Amino acid sequence: MTDYFQQHIPDAETELIYDNPYELLVAVILSAQCTDKRVNMTTPAIFEKYPDVKSLSEASFEELFPLIRSISYPNNKTKHLIGMAKMVMEKFHGKIPLSVNELVQLPGVGRKTANVITSVIDQQPNMAVDTHVFRVSARIGLTLNAKTPLATEKQLISFLPKELIHKAHHWIILHGRYVCVARNPKCNICGLKPVCKYYSKVVKQRD
Numbered sequence: 009m010t011d012y013f014q015q016h017i018p019d020a021e022t023e024l025i026y027d028n029p030y031e032l033l034v035a036v037i038l039s040a041q042c043t044d045k046r047v048n049m050t051t052p053a054i055f056e057k058y059p060d061v062k063s064l065s066e067a068s069f070e071e072l073f074p075l076i077r078s079i080s081y082p083n084n085k086t087k088h089l090i091g092m093a094k095m096v097m098e099k100f101h102g103k104i105p106l107s108v109n110e111l112v113q114l115p116g117v118g119r120k121t122a123n124v125i126t127s128v129i130d131q132q133p134n135m136a137v138d139t140h141v142f143r144v145s146a147r148i149g150l151t152l153n154a155k156t157p158l159a160t161e162k163q164l165i166s167f168l169p170k171e172l173i174h175k176a177h178h179w180i181i182l183h184g185r186y187v188c189v190a191r192n193p194k195c196n197i198c199g200l201k202p203v204c205k206y207y208s209k210v211v212k213q214r215d
Contacts, residue, residue, distance in 0.1 A: 012200060013176070013179040017178075017183075020182055021128070021178055024039060026051075029104040030104055031051065032125060034051065034054065034089060036121045037085060037088055037116045038085055038089075040085075042080040053075050054075050054076065057071075061102060062093075062097060064089060064093035065090070065096070067089075067093070073086045084116075087116075088115045088116025095115065104125070106125070107126065108123060111126070119158070122134075123135060123177075128174070131174045133171070134174065135164050135173055135176070136177050137157035137161045138157075140184030141160065141177065141184065142154075142157055143190060144184040145160050145163075145164060147204070147205070148188070148203070148205060149203070150163070151164065195207050195211050
């Protein structure tokens with residue numbers, strides 16, 4: 009699998025648009041159950057008005073909410089963004105922390121978000137498991153009976169080369185977003201057919 013992705017998507021990276029750790033953290037918080045495309049349409053206005061974590065920490069709900077009204081769960085995410093910024097200023101001296109244990113203390117930041125931030129910004133060997141990673145890993149056969157995102161994360165980390173984990177996250181996401189889609193996966197254009205559990209057990213049998 010790694011050989012295939014290194015050949016076909018060597019420069020895989022997040023599709024969220026950002027310039028620094030603060031902007032990526034805001035974008036990832038907003039991206040929960042929302043498309044990256046929608047987030048990328050929304051963040052420029054936020055970053056224009058709140059260019060850094062200090063200015064965001066001073067925002068009011070009434071000021072920020074209109075800027076993210078088009079995002080899923082705008083009420084909660086508005087509160088999370090302001091709460092996150094306040095805690096970064098108060099607890100982390102205005103600097104976005106780059107450890108999973110510290111990041112998950114921030115409002116709106118779960119393990120998946122913390123893994124994204126640390127792997128993208130710092131190339132730490134952390135595997136963020138979203139719906140694409142969870143589905144594709146099980147479908148291809150990269151995981152076995154992994155019932156939770158954490159179980160998926162642990163199984164993937166156990167066999168992937170440490171130096172590729174931060175990139176493998178994006179490989180699997182992009183594969184799930186554009187090829188191994190949830191409904192009617194595009195097996196006809198997939199180069200992983202020879203090693204795919206789903207293809208051998210379902211598609212070949214059906215055909």
